[in-house]
Amino acid sequence: MEGRWTGISTVLVILAGLAASGSSYQILEGPKNATVLEGSEARFNCSVSQGWKLIMWALNGTVVLSITPSEPIITNDRFTSASYEEGGNFISEMIIHDVQLRDAGHIKCSLQNSDRDASAFLSVQVMGELLIPGDDLVAIEDKPCNVTCHARGWIPLPGISWEIGVSVSHSSYYSVLEPDDLQSAVSVLTLTPQGNGTLTCVATMKGLNAHKSVTVNLTVIPPPLESSYEREIRKSASVKTNKETFEKNLESGRENLGYRSDEPRTANLASFAPVSSESSVREQHSNRQPYQGPDRRWWGPAGRPQVSFSVASPRTCASIFHHRP
Secondary structure (H helix, E strand, O other): OHHHHHHHHHHHHHHHHHHHHHOOOOEEEOOOOEEEEOOOOEEEEEEEOOOOOOEEEEEOOEEEEEEOOOOEEEOOOOEEEEEEEEOOEEEEEEEEOOOOHHHOEEEEEEEOOOOOEEEEEEEEEEOOEEEOOOOEEEEEOOOOEEEEEEEEOOEOOOEEEEEEEOOEEEEEEEEEEEOOEEEEEEEEEEEEEOOOEEEEEEEEOOOOOOEEEEEEEEEEEOOOOOOHHHHHHHHHHHHHHHHHHHHHHHHHOOOOOOOOOOOOHHHHHHHHOOOOHHHHHHHHHHOOOOOOOOOEEEEOHHHOEEEEEOOOOOOEOEEEOOOOO
C-alpha cells in the first residue's frame, strides 16, 4: 500500500513539474493577417518567451510544421521555417511556398503544454487572364467605336482602367460582370479616335500592389468617300428640289408686273427662291454620314486584306487579319 502511494506521488510531482515549466513561457506576439497572390510566398511570425519546448503551426486545424529547440520537424516541403532572436525572445517564422487557393484560412501558432495560442487569417488572391480580342485594331477617323477588355478567372475581380495613347475627341469606359461567369468581368471602352496610337487595358488587384496589362495598336483611317455616281444623284436631287420650290413660289406669289426695280434681276430671283432647309441639311450631313452599303475592305500589300468591317455602323473597332476571306 505504501509503495502504491509512493508511485502516485511521483506521478503528481512530474505533472506539477510540467505545469510549472509550461507556465514559465508564453506567446508574446502572434502572427498577423496576410493577403498574397496564388503561387507566391506567405510568411507568419510567432514570438515566444524563453523556456519553450515545442512550437506548432497549424493551417485550418491541421498541424503542418513543428519547431523544437534543436530543429524543425518538416512534414511538407511547402511549409518551412526560419528562426530569430530578439531581445532574449525567440521568433519562429513559418513560410508557405507556392501558396494555393486552398491554403486560404486560419493560421495558428501554439505551444506544447500550454493553452495559449495565437491566430491569423491567410487570404489568397488569383491573378487570372486579361485580353483584348484582336492583335491590332482599325477605326474610322472621328467615328465612335468600342474596344472590349476581358478579365477572366480573377479572385476577387480586379479594378479595370484604360490608358489611351491616341488622340481622341471623346472617350469613356465602364465595367460589368460577364453574363455567364461571375468570376470574370468585361470593360468596354468607347472612343472617337483622331489618330494612330495604342490602347492599354490595366487590371489591378484589390488590396495588393499587383496588376496586369495588355496593349493593342489602333490604326485610324479616313472616312470612306462616296462614289461619283452618288454625288451626281444627290446633286440632281438638290437642283430639282430648288427648281420646284422656285416655281411654286412664283405661282403662289403676287408679282407686280408694272414695277421695275433698279436692282439686278438676279437679286429678285434669289428672294423668290430660297434654298430648301431640308435639302440644305441633308447636303451638309451627307459628307459626314457613312455610306449605307455593303461591307468595304481595305487591302494591304500583295493584295492581302488588312481590315474588314461595316462602315455603316462601326460599333466595334475592327481587328486586322492577314488572310483572304
